[in-house]
Amino acid sequence: MTAIVDYGAGNLRSVQNTLDKLNAAYEITNSPQAVRAANKIILPGVGHFGQMMHAIDRLGLRDPLIEKIRCGVPFLGICIGLQCLFENSEESAGAAGLGIFQGTIKRFTGPGRVPHMGWNSVALLRDSPLLKGLPADAFTYFAHSYYAPVIAATAAVCNYMQPFSAVLEQENVHAVQFHPEKSGPVGLSVMENFLKL
Secondary structure, X not given: XXXXXXXXXXXXXXXXXXXXXXXXXXXXXXXXXXXXXXXXXXXXXXXXXXXXXXXXXXXXXHHHHHHHHHOOOXXXXXXXXXXXXXXXXXXXXXXXXXXXXXXXXXXXXXXXXXXXXXXXXXXXXXXXXXXXXXXXXXXXXXXXXXXXXXXXXXXXXXXXXXXXXXXXXXXOEEEEOOOHHHOHHHHHHXXXXXXXX
């Protein structure tokens, strides 16, 4: 069963609708026990990094999420669900991320509008299971003011004022800064590729 983690915010309805279109079996949950029993995990996210991490800690979800990631269960983080995989964020000093990847989430600075909002292309850096079968310059929908640095796990980048990680993939850990549930047929393919892992 795929667990969609409900920490009190996030695009749950949109993610749910996408999985319904794919006839996927899933459970929306905030239960540590259900997360520990899941064979796939989706962590959607919108809003504020610090509020998300506070909610995850209040619900007792931090340890189950880290345990499942470390024992090889396929994980998909969306938007702040990607950002929370890092150690911390400029959005919320003192709030600790899950620490799966080293580094800090930073706020966009430069001549462009913040938040970065709307459709933008992503550029592959290497083969990506999530983007399998998609065009090399597929367009996806973004809505964020903070971004993840380009690291060894970065499979695709987006350029907005500077390059940033649009897709992270490292073994069982997958994450996208864009919103697949709002990215039309491309986003549907991304979700389908994750469910096939």
